[in-house]
Amino acid sequence: MTEQKTNGLATAAKYYRDYGSRARELKAAGKKIIGYLSALGPVEIMTAAGVVPFRLKGNASEAITQGDAYMETIVCPVVRNIFEQALRGNYEFLEGMVLPHQCDSIDRTDDVWADTLNLPYWHYLNVPHVTDDPSIEFMKQILRLLVASLEKLTGKKITDDDIAQAVKVHNENRQLMRNLYELRKSDPPLISGAEMMQVLVACMSLPVDESSALIKSVTEEVKARPAPTGPKGPRVMIIGDQIDGLGLIEAIEGSGAKLVMDDLSLGSKMYWNDVDVTPDPIQGIAERYLRKLKLPTTYVGDGDTYQENLEARFGHMTRYIKDFNVNGAILFIYKYCDPYGFDVPPMKSFIESSGTPVLYIEDEYSAASLARVKTRVEAFLEMIA
Amino acid sequence: MAEEKKSSRSLATKAAASIPKIVRANLAATIKAKEEGKKVAYAYIMDSQDEIMRAFDIVPGWGESFAGVCAAKRDAEKYLQKAEAENFSRSLCTYATCTIGFDMCREELGGQMPEGAPWGGMGKPDMIIGSAQQLCDPRFKWPQATKHYYNDVPVFVGNAYYPQFNRNVNHHEEEPMYVKYMRDELMELVRFCEKHTGKKIDWDRLSELVDLTERTWDMFYDAYDLRKAIPTPMDTGDAMNTMVPVTFNLATQEAYDFYKNLYDELQEKIKNKQGVAKDEKYRIVWGAGLPSWFALGDFQYFNDRGAVFPVEVTYRNLEKIEHLDLPQTNDPLERIAWRWVRYYSHWFDAARKRPGSTPKVERVIEYLEDYKCDGVVYHSAFSCRSWHAGIIHQAQVLKKVYGDIPILIMEGDIVDISSYNEAETHNRIDAFIEALAAHKSKKN
Ligand code: SF4
Numbered sequence A: 001m002t003e004q005k006t007n008g009l010a011t012a013a014k015y016y017r018d019y020g021s022r023a024r025e026l027k028a029a030g031k032k033i034i035g036y037l038s039a040l041g042p043v044e045i046m047t048a049a050g051v052v053p054f055r056l057k058g059n060a061s062e063a064i065t066q067g068d069a070y071m072e073t074i075v076c077p078v079v080r081n082i083f084e085q086a087l088r089g090n091y092e093f094l095e096g097m098v099l100p101h102q103c104d105s106i107d108r109t110d111d112v113w114a115d116t117l118n119l120p121y122w123h124y125l126n127v128p129h130v131t132d133d134p135s136i137e138f139m140k141q142i143l144r145l146l147v148a149s150l151e152k153l154t155g156k157k158i159t160d161d162d163i164a165q166a167v168k169v170h171n172e173n174r175q176l177m178r179n180l181y182e183l184r185k186s187d188p189p190l191i192s193g194a195e196m197m198q199v200l201v202a203c204m205s206l207p208v209d210e211s212s213a214l215i216k217s218v219t220e221e222v223k224a225r226p227a228p229t230g231p232k233g234p235r236v237m238i239i240g241d242q243i244d245g246l247g248l249i250e251a252i253e254g255s256g257a258k259l260v261m262d263d264l265s266l267g268s269k270m271y272w273n274d275v276d277v278t279p280d281p282i283q284g285i286a287e288r289y290l291r292k293l294k295l296p297t298t299y300v301g302d303g304d305t306y307q308e309n310l311e312a313r314f315g316h317m318t319r320y321i322k323d324f325n326v327n328g329a330i331l332f333i334y335k336y337c338d339p340y341g342f343d344v345p346p347m348k349s350f351i352e353s354s355g356t357p358v359l360y361i362e363d364e365y366s367a368a369s370l371a372r373v374k375t376r377v378e379a380f381l382e383m384i385a
Numbered sequence B: 001m002a003e004e005k006k007s008s009r010s011l012a013t014k015a016a017a018s019i020p021k022i023v024r025a026n027l028a029a030t031i032k033a034k035e036e037g038k039k040v041a042y043a044y045i046m047d048s049q050d051e052i053m054r055a056f057d058i059v060p061g062w063g064e065s066f067a068g069v070c071a072a073k074r075d076a077e078k079y080l081q082k083a084e085a086e087n088f089s090r091s092l093c094t095y096a097t098c099t100i101g102f103d104m105c106r107e108e109l110g111g112q113m114p115e116g117a118p119w120g121g122m123g124k125p126d127m128i129i130g131s132a133q134q135l136c137d138p139r140f141k142w143p144q145a146t147k148h149y150y151n152d153v154p155v156f157v158g159n160a161y162y163p164q165f166n167r168n169v170n171h172h173e174e175e176p177m178y179v180k181y182m183r184d185e186l187m188e189l190v191r192f193c194e195k196h197t198g199k200k201i202d203w204d205r206l207s208e209l210v211d212l213t214e215r216t217w218d219m220f221y222d223a224y225d226l227r228k229a230i231p232t233p234m235d236t237g238d239a240m241n242t243m244v245p246v247t248f249n250l251a252t253q254e255a256y257d258f259y260k261n262l263y264d265e266l267q268e269k270i271k272n273k274q275g276v277a278k279d280e281k282y283r284i285v286w287g288a289g290l291p292s293w294f295a296l297g298d299f300q301y302f303n304d305r306g307a308v309f310p311v312e313v314t315y316r317n318l319e320k321i322e323h324l325d326l327p328q329t330n331d332p333l334e335r336i337a338w339r340w341v342r343y344y345s346h347w348f349d350a351a352r353k354r355p356g357s358t359p360k361v362e363r364v365i366e367y368l369e370d371y372k373c374d375g376v377v378y379h380s381a382f383s384c385r386s387w388h389a390g391i392i393h394q395a396q397v398l399k400k401v402y403g404d405i406p407i408l409i410m411e412g413d414i415v416d417i418s419s420y421n422e423a424e425t426h427n428r429i430d431a432f433i434e435a436l437a438a439h440k441s442k443k444n
């Protein structure tokens, strides 16, 4: 922790490189590590239970060699790759997993994960896809089931006070991350997209207090170092689900652009919306994950007109574009992803109608296609320069 | 479903042969509705919403049926390309992209029916009724994407969930909260329909339609049960047609009558010892997967080699009502909710009893035993994760908990013909039939 105070970026880089190393230490110290997938993992409840929430990531440099024997290749590539990592034993420290119902690729492979990994603890969180009042009530019940199953795992009661306290620390954590994002607003940004990716990835592998300490330390370090000089380059935002590696980011920044903002499931989607403090803390959590978090897997029907509906679904993206002074957006969507895939035409036209050019790329989760992606990114950057 | 004579498949039952007429009539109804002052809703199968739509006299326009027709006529490519040109990926559900492509063509023509639309095309919807249920993501993404082209058409999306199987959890304790949630969501649909049809719900009529639906499930079940006979009087090749009424005409008298007629026809065939194959040698369960609509002739290929499918999981989306042990209630919405939740969950207990098993595997085991089958065929369609992700695991669990039986996993798509290679498919079928022969002789 002292190390983080003085050298946050190096620590983030280390945790990015050796993903899970801190969880391994914590496990050795007697902590229970619970893995989860997607931005729908209710970290507040896991923290309240005294376990360490650990978001699983893939590794785009590694081809799938074992997973295809268990999981179809029509499952979305990021889920397949993460499964591969788990299968190879890279997450051997996990006590169990919470699998939130984000999409078919997760829902339909729940039993594949559970039976193949065979961990002591397994919980499927059946998150609804709609946001009306009955859905909030249902979501609260679903979250209460998670509370009960974690109580069984730890043998310890989770009180509403524990949950309220966890909400508080996670909200603080989100605020700290938003403060760090602020440093991307200057031109050129004070922190590069590659550095930011390492921080985001590192944070999803840490207990919330350590994550907060790391963000603070990075923020101080970045503020203290001399501002970058050199050519400014076009300012780019990236939109997608779990992009958790440096490959694409380096392809963008290596072409002279600056990645200044994201709408990714491990980036702003995780950090932009706080949980409201409500008398029943579960209420606030249910509302955040269903109504505030903007994921294409949650159906949003709001708005009297279609334009208003688009605004409700994608308006945050154009706000980011304005606030972070973005010149171009890259929609990076995984093949076989129905939730994001069906959103491409409306999302693209909505952003373009605000005057910002969009590059849409559909790809695998693999370093093998990076050269091709880089060529397309370069052509796009030339166009918007 | 809806197959044209292009394939060489000869339909074994008169019932199956009558299906194209029903499919055409369903499509025509969406076009005639305007003249009759009825509302058309784009709708999606198995969404538990049939009785409510019918109670409001809403005419459903089924994209899954229309896309199936396009595929069977090998005429989907123009719509798939249209959608692709608008950045709908080729890896998305092709029922959805085919229908969206068709909708886009119509919008470009200012609402005119595109020329050459298979079987006259589908009428423009007055509303879209989707469901964000566990069945698949396109069930709510497809309506949402369609609205991008029909900006003024109102869309409803409700939820209809059931408990997820977990060996360590007693799902019976969770069922009531799922039923309550589904009931609340069905009530939301009632309100939506009232608003957009200008009619009030007639609860008595809805209750009658729920009765009718339950009777139809039972009649379907009883008719299909007759396929246990040896030789089987009907196989999956036919069932891919005879599924039409229960899937697209549920909660109508026609659907019930259809299965009553099928029941009578199958009894007659059994009396006359008329089987699907000339010499029935192998009986196979169609374990999962939507078929390649453009290649239904492959069922004939099996039949010609003495292999028949007396039973399938696909499009048998129901169960005998008495097997579901439904709680008594007079509330029609709650009855619908219990029926669907239990349809999914009623294999859970069996799965919990057999270590390592899963509900889907239990269902296949039940069919293997009750229908005296020797092996299982799965079809994995690349554009649909819902039915096709998890098939490898199913096959593995089946072998583990039940023993080493011949299993074939075929790969292809429902609509996109570019994925299909006939010679390769036939080679794989030949090899599978050899495996069945070897397995049988080992057993005897
Ligand atoms: S990328 Fe799409 S399919 Fe994959 S996990 Fe995310 S939402 Fe699901």
Ligand code: SF4
Pocket: B064, B093, B094, B095, B096, B135, B136, B137, B138, B139, B290, B383, B384, B385, B386, B387, B414
């Ligand atoms: S179940 Fe599969 S084929 Fe049917 S609509 Fe959903 S994704 Fe498409």
